[in-house]
Amino acid sequence: METNKPQKKNKWFLPLVFSLLLSTLLMFISIFISSSSNSQLYHTHVKSELLPRFVESKLKVSATSSDPVPRIAYLISGSMGDGESLKRTLKALYHPRNQYAVHLDLEASAEERLDLANFVRNEPLFVKLGNVRMVVRANLVTYRGPTMVTNTLHAAAILLKEGGEWDWFINLSASDYPLVTQDDLLHTLSAIPRNLNFIEHTSDIGWKEYQRAKPVIIDPGLYSLRKSDVFWASEKRSVPTAYRLYTGSAWMMLSRPFVDYFLWGWDNLPRIVLMYYANFLSSPEGYFHTVICNAEEFRNTTVNHDLHFISWDNPPKQHPHFLTVDDYQKMVDSNAPFARKFGRNEPVLDKIDSELLGCNADGFVPGRWFNNKTNSNLFPYDAMKNSTKLKPGPGAERLKRLINGLLSAKDFHANHCS
Numbered sequence: 001m002e003t004n005k006p007q008k009k010n011k012w013f014l015p016l017v018f019s020l021l022l023s024t025l026l027m028f029i030s031i032f033i034s035s036s037s038n039s040q041l042y043h044t045h046v047k048s049e050l051l052p053r054f055v056e057s058k059l060k061v062s063a064t065s066s067d068p069v070p071r072i073a074y075l076i077s078g079s080m081g082d083g084e085s086l087k088r089t090l091k092a093l094y095h096p097r098n099q100y101a102v103h104l105d106l107e108a109s110a111e112e113r114l115d116l117a118n119f120v121r122n123e124p125l126f127v128k129l130g131n132v133r134m135v136v137r138a139n140l141v142t143y144r145g146p147t148m149v150t151n152t153l154h155a156a157a158i159l160l161k162e163g164g165e166w167d168w169f170i171n172l173s174a175s176d177y178p179l180v181t182q183d184d185l186l187h188t189l190s191a192i193p194r195n196l197n198f199i200e201h202t203s204d205i206g207w208k209e210y211q212r213a214k215p216v217i218i219d220p221g222l223y224s225l226r227k228s229d230v231f232w233a234s235e236k237r238s239v240p241t242a243y244r245l246y247t248g249s250a251w252m253m254l255s256r257p258f259v260d261y262f263l264w265g266w267d268n269l270p271r272i273v274l275m276y277y278a279n280f281l282s283s284p285e286g287y288f289h290t291v292i293c294n295a296e297e298f299r300n301t302t303v304n305h306d307l308h309f310i311s312w313d314n315p316p317k318q319h320p321h322f323l324t325v326d327d328y329q330k331m332v333d334s335n336a337p338f339a340r341k342f343g344r345n346e347p348v349l350d351k352i353d354s355e356l357l358g359c360n361a362d363g364f365v366p367g368r369w370f371n372n373k374t375n376s377n378l379f380p381y382d383a384m385k386n387s388t389k390l391k392p393g394p395g396a397e398r399l400k401r402l403i404n405g406l407l408s409a410k411d412f413h414a415n416h417c418s
C-alpha cells in the first residue's frame with residue numbers, strides 16, 4: 001500500500017501541470033486577441049473620464065401619452081370684475097375631455113369669488129364630469145410682477161396633481177376668447193407630436209436688456225397682504241452669464257413633459273431661473289422662454305408662435321389694443337385659435353359666438369359630444385370623458401393651415417431658440 005502512493009501521485013501530477021500550462025497559454029492568447037478589439041472601448045472610456053461628471057448628465061424626459069386624441073389643461077384667470085367674462089370664456093372653451101382651473105385673484109371681492117365658486121359647483125355639466133375646479137386659495141397677483149408666474153405655476157401644479165392624463169397646458173385670461181371650437185382644436189392637435197411647445201421667443205432681447213434685465217424690481221405681492229405696484233431697487237445688475245436670456249409672448253401652449261420638468265425641477269435650472277426672475281419686470285414674458293431654451297432636452301421642441309391673435313398699436317404701447325368688430329376679419333385670417341384682448345361684453349364676441357363657434361343659447365359650444373339641435377348630450381357622461389369622436393368644422397382647416405405652415409417652414413429645425 002505505502003509503496004504504491006508515490007506512484008499514484010506521479011500519475012496525476014504530470015497531467016495537472018500540463019493542463020495548467022495549457023490553460024495559461026490559452027488565457028494569454030485570448031487576452032492578446034481581444035486586446036486589439038478592446039482598445040477602442042478603452043479609448044472611449046478614457047475620453048468620458050475627461051468630461052465633467054454630473055450625477056445626472058442626461059435628463060430623463062417624461063413620456064407623452066398615446067391616446068389618439070389629446071387632452072388640454074386650461075388655466076383661465078382674472079381679477080376684480082372679471083367674473084362674468086371668465087364664465088363666458090370657460091363655457092366657450094369647454095369640452096368633456098379637457099381639464100380646467102379657474103382663478104380670480106385676491107383683488108376680486110370675496111362675493112365675486114364666491115359667485116364663481118358657486119357657478120363651478122352648480123353647473124350640472126361640470127358636476128357630472130368633474131373637470132372644472134376653482135383655485136380656492138386665491139393668489140395676490142401683481143401686474144408685471146413675478147406673482148403672475150407663481151400663479152401660473154400654482155395652477156399647473158394643481159392640474160398636474162388632479163387633472164389626470166392631459167397633454168398640453170394653456171394659460172389664458174378672462175379677456176381671451178377662442179376662435180375655433182374645442183373639437184377643431186383637439187382634432188388638429190391629434191395629428192402633431194405631443195412634445196411640441198408653442199412658445200413665441202427670441203434671444204434678441206434688444207431694449208429689454210436695459211429696461212428689463214438690468215433693473216432690479218421687488219414685487220410686494222410676494223410678502224404683503226395688500227396689493228401694491230412693484231418698486232425698483234437703486235442698484236442695477238449685470239446680464240446673466242450662466243444662461244442666456246430669452247424673451248417673447250406671455251401666452252403659450254406647453255407640453256406635459258415640459259410642465260413636468262419645470263414643476264418638479266429635478267434639474268435645478270427651472271428653480272434657479274425662477275429665483276432670478278423674482279426681480280425681473282414682466283417675468284411671464286421671459287421665464288418659460290429662458291428655461292426651455294437653456295434646457296438642451298427641450299429647446300428642439302419649441303415652435304415659435306403663441307397661438308394668439310393680438311393686435312399691438314404702432315408703436316406698441318404697454319397693452320395691446322382692445323379688439324372690436326373692425327378686427328374680426330383679421331382675427332379669422334390669422335388662423336389663430338385664440339384672440340385677445342376683449343372688453344367685457346364686447347359685441348364682436350357675439351359675432352364670434354354665432355359665426356365661428358355656433359354657440360348655444362347657454363354659451364356652450366356644440367361638438368360631437370353635444371347635440372346642437374335638441375341641446376342635449378349625445379353620450380352618457382362617463383363615455384363623454386373618454387370619447388375620441390370629434391366633429392371638426394372650418395376652424396380645424398384654418399388651424400391646420402397655421403400649424404402646418406409653422407412645422408413645415410424650411411428653417412423650422414434650424415431656428416429653435418435663435
Ligand SMILES: *[C@@H]1O[C@H](CO)[C@@H](O)[C@H](O)[C@H]1NC(C)=O
Nearest residue numbers: 077148149152171173250284
Ligand atoms: C398667464 O395668464 C395671465 C393672465 O391672467 C397673464 O397675465 C400671464 O402673463 C400669463 N402667462 C404666464 C406665462 O404666466
Ligand SMILES: *[C@@H]1O[C@H](CO)[C@@H](O)[C@H](O)[C@H]1NC(C)=O
Nearest residue numbers: 296297298299300413414416
Ligand atoms: C437639436 O437639434 C440640433 C440641430 O438639428 C441638433 O444638433 C441637436 O443634437 C438636437 N438636440 C437634441 C437634444 O435632440
Ligand SMILES: *[C@@H]1O[C@H](CO)[C@@H](O)[C@H](O)[C@H]1NC(C)=O
Nearest residue numbers: 357358359366367372373393
Ligand atoms: C349649431 O346650430 C347653429 C344654428 O342652429 C348653427 O349655425 C351652427 O353651425 C351649429 N353648430 C354646430 C357645431 O353644428
Ligand SMILES: *[C@@H]1O[C@H](CO)[C@@H](O)[C@H](O)[C@H]1NC(C)=O
Nearest residue numbers: 067164165382383384385386
Ligand atoms: C377613461 O380613461 C381613463 C384612463 O385614460 C380610465 O381610467 C377610465 O376608466 C376611463 N373611463 C371610462 C368610462 O372608460
